[in-house]
Amino acid sequence: MAADLPLGTDPVSVRARIEAMERLLERGFTVPGTSYQFGLDAVVGLIPVIGDFIGAALGAWLVWEAKNLGMPRWKLWRMMGNVGFDTAIGFVPLAGDALDFLFRSNTRNLRIVKKHLDKYHPQTRVIDQ
Numbered sequence: 001m002a003a004d005l006p007l008g009t010d011p012v013s014v015r016a017r018i019e020a021m022e023r024l025l026e027r028g029f030t031v032p033g034t035s036y037q038f039g040l041d042a043v044v045g046l047i048p049v050i051g052d053f054i055g056a057a058l059g060a061w062l063v064w065e066a067k068n069l070g071m072p073r074w075k076l077w078r079m080m081g082n083v084g085f086d087t088a089i090g091f092v093p094l095a096g097d098a099l100d101f102l103f104r105s106n107t108r109n110l111r112i113v114k115k116h117l118d119k120y121h122p123q124t125r126v127i128d129q
Helices: 011-027 040-044 050-068 073-090 095-102 105-120
Strands: none
Touching (some): 011 040, 011 105, 050 073, 050 105, 073 095, 073 105
16 A cells, blocks of 8 residues: 555645545454444554553654645644544543544545645545545
8 A cells, every 4th residue: 555655746646645644543454343433543542641642643744744734724724623632532531532433534634634635635535436
């Protein structure tokens, strides 16, 4: 999968990388016998303190990629707020881990980026099948 990701700075390449990272962080695994998906963000969040910082760093990478697209500051602040909230709730013992499975900051941030790309770079749209 990693070999298939484009390395360019054009919007199409950035979109592909952000979508792949979101998939890994939020939907990389499926609970056996169900259709419920969770990702690396929830798994590393189970490690006290360090896991929350790792999840925040990975979420911040998505914001950095969005910044390189030239997104407006208010959208970047909104994305950082999502990552910050996700990190803050992760510090709450037990309840924070449960909420981390429900509040998917990276999915929210991907939605913000996709909306921006669809409006300003419509050639990056991909029809999901």
